[in-house]
Amino acid sequence: MRTFVLRARAAPTDGKTLLASVGSEVHVEILAHALMNAIFVAQSHRPDVVIYLVLESTPDYSRTIRFEADVMRDIGGFDERALLGRIARALDASAGMGKEETRAVEAGVSVQTISFERLVQRLAADHALYVMDRKGLPIHEQVFDENPCFLLTDHIPMPKNTLRGLERLGAKKLTLGSRMLFASQCIVLIHHELDRR
């Protein structure tokens, strides 16, 4: 299983606000592009892929939306509006949830009121964690086991204390080169690297 976690620090946890912020400096398109490139290929979806989108601009709890490619049904297209619509639907379904609850939204999609830190602590139990960072080990030098989990951010960098916490969980930094890429472009290159092995 390939797992991706996108920490979207600027993304609102209210569905209507999310949709209304398209085109603004919040850059919610990052969520749609990451979802698209993690899960879809032309005329199909990728097997054995999970992506977590962690939305953190919130008055209460972060919302972590989990998409599992093998279980998802038709999501009504893969244009940005359709993808953001799916994300907004999961946010709407999370209304009124208490801390660290989970709710099913639709086939292959669930939403949790769990923070990025708690999520990665849980994932660390059965995944090898990799923080995508331009100063890491070149990805082609890394040997992967069966359950790699790649950690990415939106346009706001990972805080230094989070990076220290990730290190304590055994996370390794991996680079895709010196050029700063979008998270969604990193996802494409990670898939490519794993596909060609």
Ligand SMILES: C[S@@+](CC[C@H](N)C(=O)[O-])C[C@H]1O[C@@H](n2cnc3c(N)ncnc32)[C@H](O)[C@@H]1O
């Ligand atoms: C647009 S970048 C984040 C930009 C942010 N201002 C920063 O300084 O980290 C989005 C994500 O892609 C990762 N990323 C971008 N280029 C990369 C590269 N060449 N190698 C590895 N990860 C990369 C970043 O680490 C981040 O998780």
